[in-house]
Amino acid sequence: MLNNFPTLYPDELFYSAIARYKQANAIDSKLGVERDIYGIERHHKVGKSVYFPQRLGTFIDRLPFYAKLSVDELIWGHTMFPFYTAFMTDVKTNTIFDAIKSGNQMSIENMVGIPMSKIKTPKFLRYCPCCYEEDLNKLGESYWRRLPQVPGVLYCPTHKVLYKNSAVDITTANLDYVCADSDVCNEALTNDENAATYKALDKIYVRNVQWLMQNRISLPPNYISSFYIDRLREMELTSYVGNIKMTEFLEAFQGHYPTNYLELMQSAVSIDERNSWPKLFIRNTAKNRSALRHLLMLQFLKVQLAKLFEIEPVIGKRQRKKSNRVPIYSSEERKEQWLMLLAEHPNANRKELSKINNGLFAWLRIHEREWFDKVTPKNIKTRNLKWNL
Ligand SMILES: [Zn+2]
Structure with a gap:
């Protein structure tokens, strides 16, 4: 005790x-x-x-x-x-x-x-x-x-x-439990020359961080990617279908923040670079994206966090006609949907799960068999007791 x-x-x-x-x-x-x-x-x-x-x-x-x-x-x-x-x-x-x-x-x-x-x-x-x-x-x-x-x-x-x-x-392997006292907190206040440039941006960032820490929120799978495309479409930074006008988008993003602020945020943007982070960030749905960059992106898109987490219907990419052969979801997205389904039906066996979403069930069994078998509960075979006795 x-x-x-x-x-x-x-x-x-x-x-x-x-x-x-x-x-x-x-x-x-x-x-x-x-x-x-x-x-x-x-x-x-x-x-x-x-x-x-x-x-x-x-x-x-x-x-x-x-x-x-x-x-x-x-x-x-x-x-x-x-x-x-x-x-x-x-x-x-x-x-x-x-x-x-x-x-x-x-x-x-x-x-x-x-x-x-x-x-x-x-x-x-x-x-x-x-x-x-x-x-x-x-x-x-x-x-x-x-x-x-x-x-x-x-x-x-x-x-x-x-x-x-x-x-x-805190990166030391053998870190002890250390109190915040005069032995370790002894830095004097310093004059801050950059205050005027950063303070306003930092204020919004900090307010958003505090909001995230005070609200118990989470997002449906794939929601935020479509949300981003919708906002970019409103700013005329995508085509009708939802393809991002990449150079215009990167220029607008870069123009929104002072370069040295982005450097401080470990998120400098180069327009020429093939793998400029906002480009990968907006496109890639499967990768873990840092909360810091989500906040930079949302601030650029002028989105109030509370609005994002209201989870209103999103459009995202529109499908072109005649493009029915292109898969709508990536493998990662399907996996995430499947994990959601498993979480919603914790007691269902395979047969029942296949009835709930047969399309997804069949697709994963064909394309991601090993993963599918690992995460999906097996059918429980009921033994005939007579044989055992
Ligand atoms: Zn203080």
């Missing part, structure tokens, strides 16, 4: 609360604190991530009955989960939620696509020097917030000052 775990502050990372627990109870080893938190010994694997700790269900079970924290609240309110899953489908979001709750062989960073992403996460834990001072005065201590850790967030929305790197390098 874990009797004196501290109450989490608003937007505090769970990692930060563990660090405060470790310090308050003068526990000197990492292993000691993990034994308390998860009730485990050394040979058990714990996800030690700062962003996405695992086995949070086990932690919640160890709290006394009067602790009012739920696993749901912990994951949505105190890990980076809501930001990184915001543009994913229900199926994927739920899979990741369960992995954080119950533990998983794979790191959650891998599941949300961080190592493969062009958008690198900050190397150090970040903080606002003014929030830090205020915390000391009000609370007697400070803590690590989630917002400064989001890639692309530059300024504290309360104090309008640049976030600073602390001395806590």
